Amino acid sequence: MGLVTEVDDETAPTVLVVDNNPMATHRLSNLFKVRNFNVVLCEDGDKAVDEYIRLDPELVVLALDIPSLDGHLAALEMREHGGECRILMVAPRRMTALARDAAHSAGAVAWLEKPITAETLDAVWDRVLGPIPDAPGLEDLDALYPDDRIKPEADEGPMLPLPNLPLPVPLPAPLPTVVPTLEGAVTPQPVQRKRSRLPLLLIGLVAAAGGAAYAMGYVPV
Secondary structure: OOEEEOOOOOOOOEEEEEOOOHHHHHHHHHHHHHOOOEEEEEOOHHHHHHHHHHHOOOEEEEEOOOOOOOHHHHHHHHHHHOOOOOEEEEEOHHHHHHHHHHHHHHOOOEEEEOOOOHHHHHHHHHHHHOOOOOOHHHHHHHHHOOOOOOOOOOOOOOOOOOOOOOOOOOOOOOOOEEEEOOOOOEEEEOOOOOOOOHHHHHHHHHHHHHHHHHHOOOOOO
16 A cells, blocks of 8 residues: 555545655655645555555556556556546656657656656646546557566566676687598597607717728727
8 A cells, every 4th residue: 555645635636646766756745735635655566556446546647667567557557447547657858758658658648757846747737637638558558568477476586588698718629630541531639749850860870980980991999
């Protein structure tokens, strides 16, 4: 259940403020208390739909960037439930294009850029009290928000796979020496170190010197 701020008038209308930013909800609460609204606060899009069904508020002020169910889909869920669903969407400047499209899709009466002030609220107040637009996004609600979606449990971890992490590139292995076999196949052979030819050269020089001495008639005594 959301936090309810009572006003003195028992017949005062109710506004459901859905935002997980404490500064934004505090500002909006003060703005609507001045307009003699009962204010109900909610921080979660999925719970906001339940609160809307329970309270049937006269107005819903709905942020787009909220957890569990974003403001666009929450608004479509409220519109699907029916009733006099007057939705005023709010969004930061970086989400201007998305807020404009979402407001049209969900049939919001207007949308405002954060931070909301009394002046900006006054500027759209006639639209807030005016006719409720159609919600063309309801035709695509099943594709956007399928009923058979699976929600992960707390200990199941994220549903989406983690991105492929870059792996270190292995160094190329030394190429083996390949010799042909009788069958025409190739068999890898280990690479052997070259042996020094210096001892063989020394032996050859000694033998050659001995042969030359013998040929000259020199015989050691």
